[in-house]
Amino acid sequence: MSEIDQNINSIGLIDLSSENAPDYLSGNVRRIQAEKARQERKMKQLEEEVKFFEDLTNNVLIPNGLVTDKEKNFIFLKDNALQSKNFWNRWLYNYNQLKNLNGGTTLESYKKNEFNENPINLLKGKMGSMPENLFDITFYLDKLARFAADLQTEWKTPHFSTKKNNAGTNILVEEIGSERNLEAEQIVNNIWDIMEDFNITNQKNLDYYKAVNKQLSDHNYDKKQLHAILKDVFENHRIAREFEIERFELLKKYSKILFLVKENWEKRLNRKYDGFTNYDDVESTIDKILNNRLELIDSIFEE
Incomplete structure (x- = not known):
């Protein structure tokens, strides 16, 4: 698993099978189903983010000499996920617009x-x-x-x-x-x-x-x-x-x-x-x- 993968997948998922799962889920089928659906949506979003940052790093930033081997692990910042994601999303969008x-x-x-x-x-x-x-x-x-x-x-x-x-x-x-x-x-x-x-x-x-x-x-x-x-x-x-x-x-x-x-x-x-x-x-x-x-x-x- 890449550093980007690890950073993104460490954000905000609950293990529903764990005995440490929140009490409000205990024995409540509808809540468990709703939480499961939320988890699936979150997981899909995380998978998309992993792909975005890996594609950005491997297909654009590294080939163009814009990041070093050390820096590639700091493109996505999990503690500032929204800001770093917004920055690189906008950056790549404009980069592709100009390229075309x-x-x-x-x-x-x-x-x-x-x-x-x-x-x-x-x-x-x-x-x-x-x-x-x-x-x-x-x-x-x-x-x-x-x-x-x-x-x-x-x-x-x-x-x-x-x-x-x-x-x-x-x-x-x-x-x-x-x-x-x-x-x-x-x-x-x-x-x-x-x-x-x-x-x-x-x-x-x-x-x-x-x-x-x-x-x-x-x-x-x-x-x-x-x-x-x-x-x-x-x-x-x-x-x-x-x-x-x-x-x-x-x-x-x-x-x-x-x-x-x-x-x-x-x-x-x-x-x-x-x-x-x-x-x-x-x-x-x-x-x-x-x-x-x-x-x-x-x-x-x-x-």
Whole structure:
């Protein structure tokens, strides 16, 4: 039985044949039958969860290098079953949505020329590695999976410190709820929370690129006017602005988590990562890119 299997199957089932079964079941046939039906439903749910996490780990996370051999046993957290399950469910759903997006070279060309000035050039050296296209959500999902796998493991792994016993000898002592565990827990909660934002914004981002691709697939469409396509994709000026503001806000939320993880790793590994400035600088740069984008939208819809 795998570690995932053991973790999930240890949750909330009653042995009806045990003498320690609850008193309210004693001699009551209807209650026993109802409890048996509940147990069967629960067991089916647990089997589905085991399959989900094993498929996720073995078919997606490990082949893509997103988890280590140690971390694979901490993808499902039984003490935080609902939160960890929701996070990975949403993560996989969005991952598959993006995997199935097929826009071909025409859409890729649009993405490369989507902005007047390539925003990656402005962010270079500020927040580590970046995708070719600023809103390649797959890149950020990969990062979030990597962060979650590492920090969930750090959170749930016991840590030890050296202390002297009464005889003055140094001994290893397990720290319960150590500073390392608590810091990792806080970062994991931030990662879990942002997944809902990614879920919402990614769907809008997908709809946007699908609409763009539909326009570009029309052989009569003037592909020389790439920026003007925004007029055909969005109903009005307000919706276009709101869309851009939302996805740039998501980028800022991601960068905040990025710097939390970076600082955690630097402290744990006793090293410095190159290619970063700080969150305030990144936020300011993202705002600059957004403002340029909004000015472009204003000019397009004024024409």
